Amino acid sequence: VGLGKPTDATSNPTPVGGAATLKPERSKPQLLYAINENPVWYLSIFLAFQHYLTMIGAIVSIPFILTPALCMSDEDPNRGIIISTMIFVTGIVTYFQATWGVRLPIVQGGTISFLVPTLAILALPQWKCPAQDVLDEMSETDREELWQIRMRELSGAIAVSAMVQVVLGYTGLVGKILKYVTPLTIVPTVSLVGLTLFEHAADTASKHWGIAVGTTGMLTLFSQIMCDVTIPVVAYRKGHGLEIRQFQLFRLFPVLLTIIIMWGLCGILTATDVFPPSHPSRTDVRLNVLTSAKWFYVPYPFQFGIPSVTLSGVLGMLAGVLACTVESLSYYPTVSQMSGAQPPPLHAINRGIGTEGLGTVLAGLWGAGNGTNTFGENVGAIGVTKIGSRRVIQWAALIMVLQGVIGKFGAIFILIPDSVVGGIFCVMFGMIIAFGLSTLQYVDLRSARNLYILGLSIFFPMVLCPWMQQHPGAIQTGNETVDSTLTVLLGTTILVGGVLGCLLDNIIPGTPEERGLIEWANEMPLGDDNINDGTATDFDFPYGMNAIRRWKWTYYVPFMPTYKLQKQN
Numbered sequence: 001v002g003l004g005k006p007t008d009a010t011s012n013p014t015p016v017g018g019a020a021t022l023k024p025e026r027s028k029p030q031l032l033y034a035i036n037e038n039p040v041w042y043l044s045i046f047l048a049f050q051h052y053l054t055m056i057g058a059i060v061s062i063p064f065i066l067t068p069a070l071c072m073s074d075e076d077p078n079r080g081i082i083i084s085t086m087i088f089v090t091g092i093v094t095y096f097q098a099t100w101g102v103r104l105p106i107v108q109g110g111t112i113s114f115l116v117p118t119l120a121i122l123a124l125p126q127w128k129c130p131a132q133d134v135l136d137e138m139s140e141t142d143r144e145e146l147w148q149i150r151m152r153e154l155s156g157a158i159a160v161s162a163m164v165q166v167v168l169g170y171t172g173l174v175g176k177i178l179k180y181v182t183p184l185t186i187v188p189t190v191s192l193v194g195l196t197l198f199e200h201a202a203d204t205a206s207k208h209w210g211i212a213v214g215t216t217g218m219l220t221l222f223s224q225i226m227c228d229v230t231i232p233v234v235a236y237r238k239g240h241g242l243e244i245r246q247f248q249l250f251r252l253f254p255v256l257l258t259i260i261i262m263w264g265l266c267g268i269l270t271a272t273d274v275f276p277p278s279h280p281s282r283t284d285v286r287l288n289v290l291t292s293a294k295w296f297y298v299p300y301p302f303q304f305g306i307p308s309v310t311l312s313g314v315l316g317m318l319a320g321v322l323a324c325t326v327e328s329l330s331y332y333p334t335v336s337q338m339s340g341a342q343p344p345p346l347h348a349i350n351r352g353i354g355t356e357g358l359g360t361v362l363a364g365l366w367g368a369g370n371g372t373n374t375f376g377e378n379v380g381a382i383g384v385t386k387i388g389s390r391r392v393i394q395w396a397a398l399i400m401v402l403q404g405v406i407g408k409f410g411a412i413f414i415l416i417p418d419s420v421v422g423g424i425f426c427v428m429f430g431m432i433i434a435f436g437l438s439t440l441q442y443v444d445l446r447s448a449r450n451l452y453i454l455g456l457s458i459f460f461p462m463v464l465c466p467w468m469q470q471h472p473g474a475i476q477t478g479n480e481t482v483d484s485t486l487t488v489l490l491g492t493t494i495l496v497g498g499v500l501g502c503l504l505d506n507i508i509p510g511t512p513e514e515r516g517l518i519e520w521a522n523e524m525p526l527g528d529d530n531i532n533d534g535t536a537t538d539f540d541f542p543y544g545m546n547a548i549r550r551w552k553w554t555y556y557v558p559f560m561p562t563y564k565l566q567k568q569n
Helices: 041-059 062-069 078-099 112-122 132-137 140-170 173-177 183-196 198-205 209-225 254-271 287-292 311-338 346-366 376-385 390-404 407-415 418-442 448-470 480-490 493-507 517-523 545-550 552-556
Strands: 231-237 241-247
Touching: 041 078, 041 376, 041 390, 062 078, 062 112, 062 198, 078 287, 078 346, 078 390, 078 407, 112 140, 112 183, 112 311, 112 418, 112 448, 112 480, 112 493, 140 173, 140 311, 140 346, 173 346, 183 198, 183 311, 183 418, 183 448, 183 493, 198 209, 198 418, 209 254, 209 418, 254 418, 287 407, 311 346, 311 376, 311 480, 311 493, 448 480, 448 493, 480 493, 545 552
Parallel strands: none
Antiparallel strands: 231 241
């Protein structure tokens, strides 16, 4: 299938956990299929399935943190429905993003960034889980309502806060606001996502440290040490018949391979009773989730009830929305270069952020318990496979939608032992931290000013926010809404760190070179000088461009391909 050809556009190993290279190389990549080139349908399906498997390795980890915070039991079959809903919404949003949004071959799906404000919201007194003995005495109906009312709170917060992202994108305000979002704002915002979740990684890995450490070691082996090792596979090529090709298995699927192998090891230890009954690392400890799951289930809006909206929830979740906005913006130039497309014009960037916001609104209404963001894992897969075709991603979106309605499939991933997931967390959260810190390449680290901002904006949230979550009644203004809102905002690390970094970087004197603004501006083409000359680009709509060019009013719409179109002689 051509996956064994030389790969020289991206020489570094594919990052694990969403940390694709922030600053792409300027040389033109040698692609098997560029953005507008379409492989034959059967090859497209195979390549699309690779993207699907890459996405699965990241998305299945989210419910392992989300569902316990919702007060769901480990054996609740609805955990499988939540995973299926995430996959289903990912497919829908990915299709619209690749076809009508930014029109780059990217996958839009669930993100760890939303877990930080989610946990801050659920730490409020009214949302904390009852004691275990109280939970055990609840009826099945009461237990279901217990987690669904929390899901409705999250759904409302996610959907309403994402409207801010919709407005920022479709009105073109994202470019103006991000002039104040500097590298020293992004570093604490993104890094604190991983730093905040370290306790959850420790709790999950501690179910069996041997399995967890083995998982981390194997993932390191596959993704970093054996990334250039290829295995021979039999492939068919028209006119040549069967051929032996070299396949980069370890570079493409390090997370999936690690999960399968360590899951299998846990299965052996379960079958031989090395793990005693009810041990959390046994593969049959949640088997009833699989047997109770429906074969087919189509996720639908409001499936867990009408979302509720509170000021504290919306403002708290807004931190996750803004973090995802900045992260996606950093990927757009990278993906366009990897896929052989032109640099993304302003209208495509506006449309991409607006569409991502709409996707997060849909995720909230569907009850996914999470938002949507550009998957870094799939960005890395483009650089490895040299397949930048938009059509492949559209096929991948179709596969995600189909798999999202197979209830048993979502339930299977709930059976992954906690200790295996804990080992994956150790790598994934660490890479998120590293991805945030990589933005420091633009700033002068010899500057005492920058070191002061960096240290304070990372350390202070880690002091204040955990204390706020442990003392939810500390703020007493006499207004319960204000109290809850301030508690959530001051308990969300990525919000406190991002605001602190942005404020200090914009008020403490420093030169543009010292602050990294010049190099950063080269990576973010958001300036007002991005003029449209009317030539066809990779980012035009698939249909209706002739009519759109005739409508003069579209020249002033920030998300239209004709935005800022100069009058032709």
